[in-house]
Amino acid sequence: APGQPLYGLIGKMKAVPGQRDALIAAILEGSAAMPGCLSYVVAKDADDADAIWITEVWDSEASHDASLQLPAVQASIAKAKDLVASMETGVVTTPVGGIGLKA
């Protein structure tokens, strides 16, 4: 909705050793179609073979919260649960601009 602040998340997760690719696949599978998601990037940490970063931009916090109920996301969370060793960083942000934000 116009005027409503965007909602962003930046998180770092450590995969169970050897399971990073499987974790990435599970996450990407679940995050393909999420209403209100303007940006969702999954990236490998270049220096830590077990770590991944997920950076997200949503048109509102409500859209993000609603996505957690989507069947595909629930399935992905269930699959990812056993592949995640730890959550390391979790930051909430208010995105204010940039490139690559789906209109």
Next chain:
Amino acid sequence: APGQPLYGLIGKMKAVPGQRDALIAAILEGSAAMPGCLSYVVAKDADDADAIWITEVWDSEASHDASLQLPAVQASIAKAKDLVASMETGVVTTPVGGIGLKA
């Protein structure tokens, strides 16, 4: 180029107190048109009034490095220099997928 890994950066900066909006404006001004940039999101840290996060995805490290020579980016860096108090986090990533990556 197809097959070439994407190049990502996640960084946290602290603005000089009271200068976060000016810093954001300077950064956005310089980052509007950068060849090879697939995603560039500037966001306020929701819990720290002086902090901003910049999350970037490039089609290659070379594209990122080349952007630093662009006049608009150089002007933006010159303007931002006096508005940045400290660089806190600087992570290099290899983005592997997601939503909102400019094709």
